[in-house]
Amino acid sequence: MLLRARPFGVPAALCLLLPQVVVGFEPVSVYLAVGAASALTGLLLNKDLYCRFTECCLEERPLNATALRLDLEEKLFGQHLATEVILKALTGFKNNKNPKKPLTLSLHGWAGTGKNYISQIVAENLHPKGLKSNFVHLFVPTLHFPHEHQIKQYQDQLQKWIRGNVSACASSVFIFDEMDKLYPGVIDAIKPFLDYYELVDGVSYRKAIFIFLSNAGGDLITKATLDAWRAGKKREDIQLKDLEAVLSLGVFNNKHSGLWRSGLIDRNLIDYFIPFLPLEYRHVKMCVRAEMRSRGTPIDEAMVTQVADEMTFFPKDEKIYSDKGCKTVQARLDFY
Template identity: 55%
Template sequence: MARTQHSLLGSWLSVGILLGLLLSAALALEPISTAFSIATALTGYLSSPPFLCSHLMECCEENAYDSTAFQENLEKNLFGQHLARDIIFRAITGFMNTENPKKPLALSLHGWTGIGKTFTSKLIAENIHKKGMKSKYVHHFISTKHFPHGKLIDLYKDQIQLWISGNVTSCSRSIFIFDEMDKLQQGLIDTIKPFLDYYEQIDGVSYRKAIFIFLSNAGGEVINRVLLGSGKRREDLELHDLESALSVELFNNKNSGFWHSSLIDKNLIDFYVPFLPLEFKHVKECVMAELRHRKLMPDEQLAFRVASEMTYFPKDTRMFSDRGCKTVTAKLNLYL
């Protein structure tokens, strides 16, 4: 907060100095009309969206998305997820480059814990809004925190609809992230159906440029079963190998948050994105990434030792990490 205030103070001081110099020059030439013109022009600049958005407040930017930067972020930081990386990049890029989309983008991210779902939603937010998850245009709902009580489901439905309509009115590029979908009260998610449908407007507001992201551990067992039973290398798996099985599992699983949901029944989810379980080599990559994040030298031996501390399944082959990279930071602390 102090750094932000210091930056703003510096911006205003610079503007004040510039204003003083210009007014001094103007008064030397022609005291009244010239000074008034310059003051009017500067007032217009200081109150203009570019200045306000860069110095004083966050503004909703329609075209801030950089596909090249997003692709680089995914390739550099999302390990072992060739399917998710490709699907999400093409889905986000295609949507953001469409001037008048027919409906909001709805992505449902599935897989076990610690394999990149939350991290990916963070990358999406950062590449659309400069402040990322801290942006006032990114809204993160956690089922166990925001919607914990089954008896209050009607209240939650009203709140969700008000939140979405109010925020999209403020910014058409709003992002809504529903986390822990597998713990969401049954039937609650159907309250957002009107906002995900193909309506041009609802009460005078268009929701077609908004993005909805659902995060869930549900479907993880289906993904693992397909991966182990397909006979394919993980790199050879394609979306059609998993998407149909995922949607059926979610629709029929009472613990999925999408149980008998109209969002699935009416085909309003655009992509069911499978996140594959991570292997030993991917956990090592996570350790190396954490070392870089801490500005420490890469250490292959240390990465090997930390990755070896994790637990893996199936028991006979120990092929996949059962916690992904979730406890890498804590494990690494033991060696530093």
Template identity: 50%
Template sequence: MELKQVTVLLLVTLILPGCQGSVSLGATIFGITGAALYASFDKLRCTFYECCSPKSDWIKPNITALNNALDTHLHGQHLVRDVVSRALLGHLSNNDPAKALVMSFHGWTGGGKNYVAKFIAESIYKLGMRSQYVHIFVSTVHFPHEQQADIYKLHLQDWIRGNVSKCERSLFIFDEIDKMPLGMINGIKPFIDYHESIDKVDFRKSIFVFLSNTGGPDITREMLQLWRSGRKREEVSLKDLEHLVERGAFNEKGGLHKSELIQFSLVDHYVPFLPLERRHVELCAHDEIRRRGFTSSKELIKKVADELMYFPPENQLFSTTGCKKVAQKVSYIIANVQYDELFD
């Protein structure tokens, strides 16, 4: 209803003397038109500013885009693609999920855990990691003091409750959860359990992602043993490693140690990130060189890969830092090439 029509109706209602029920009629009209105006304003606001409305374009899950990103940029992690894509599809396509989705990423540093968390955000929210509905907690930054675990727990509960009340489709990413104060993560248990609502807030459409190095040594030992037995990397299944990851998360010192989340089976998916081989490091180097706008040659890729450390000593199979240092090495080597061209 246009503003002119609203004004006319209100005037007619309020100035007609002697009309029984004019006040109640005016209130009714005002209620109807006020709601219409609010809806119109809300729709207009969502055109220009990020909002949580399902009718807007700000939150539009796209699993195809996620798969394309993982296929293009994530190397050596076939298990991750299969588990993450299916888990998200199942959760996001369900308008009445039983609980919040909880995924726990485990593995050696540089395997791509943060990368995948970023791709998840970009596949759900138009603004990706910049979305106001994506919340990132880094344990060493946000929860640095072990003795303040109880205070952190209360603040974290308030933060989650407040943000999910604004948007049910909220994403919470906990980085370095293995460095979180012991027992603190138990504070989120009510929000990921099988409750329809808590204090009239429904948490079941939200997503929680944990990033941890726990389980990494067990995964690496198992992968080395499988490699020595002649098993191809791509033949390794989730069944081969999931129990190692869950056991490592529960027993190793860190944020999930003896956690109620594990005891009560509230973590839906334990996702193992395999240690990266030299061939995967070379693929990462190729991507970074191209991203920087340079031509990717075999010689340049080899120089980058040679800068990294590998283990075990007898066969130099796995990168000690995965692809984590590739960007820095590419910058250094390209700078050396440019320096030589300028000053030689």
């Protein structure tokens, strides 16, 4: 019968990582096994070296604010409010060694204005692997919470998932997409995690980040932006205070929002309501150029104009804003 032997000086746990060793096997093989185990032990003890080979949760990883600013300025178009607020919010939060609560952002605006894109940029600046990181978690209601009669089950699952992942990495990021398609009540399950508690069942959630993405409130944002344009006000002069209050109230009272009458709003647990303005013709052209650059394609201004001209704009008379933002730019370029 073959017996598995543990070479002298090798921890028992590491034997699971070693090949089968037969008692009485030649000394050279044993020495090789011991050497491999010793090397692995040293790797595990040297955290910096170990983290070169696998993803580690480095809670004290500083945020490179300069890199984040460049990413936002170069990749996000027409969203001066979102760029400014997210840069300041993330920088302030990450520089705070002892935050009193998790950072909670709620992004609102019509499809194609950059909400998903900015959440991807944020994820990549917090964890190098971005959305592929083990510490970044994306929830899509139509996929993860599809049935209204299972709300209680979803609440329990959501609490367990967040508790487990924050226990593993305090600086975890949780992104909830399509909040306007989430059944009301589901998101209230995480209210204790977003509150000003030092610990919840022995776990601190204060270094985690929660991001909600929603189309809810897009009509309010568009109306305010259009009114400003008609009044002769520059787009870049619109300030957060002009939109944040009406946006939070509108989302709270919107039955088609996952935050409808939510305790998260009632308890003021959402730190920032961030509006994404509708995109103009010039912004669509910026999106086309950016997509060409990402493909390594030379910028062809004639094609840029052709793609932008095929988009539809509103209102009917003025035709100022793209009704799909930059959502279909990639597909239109594929066509050409």
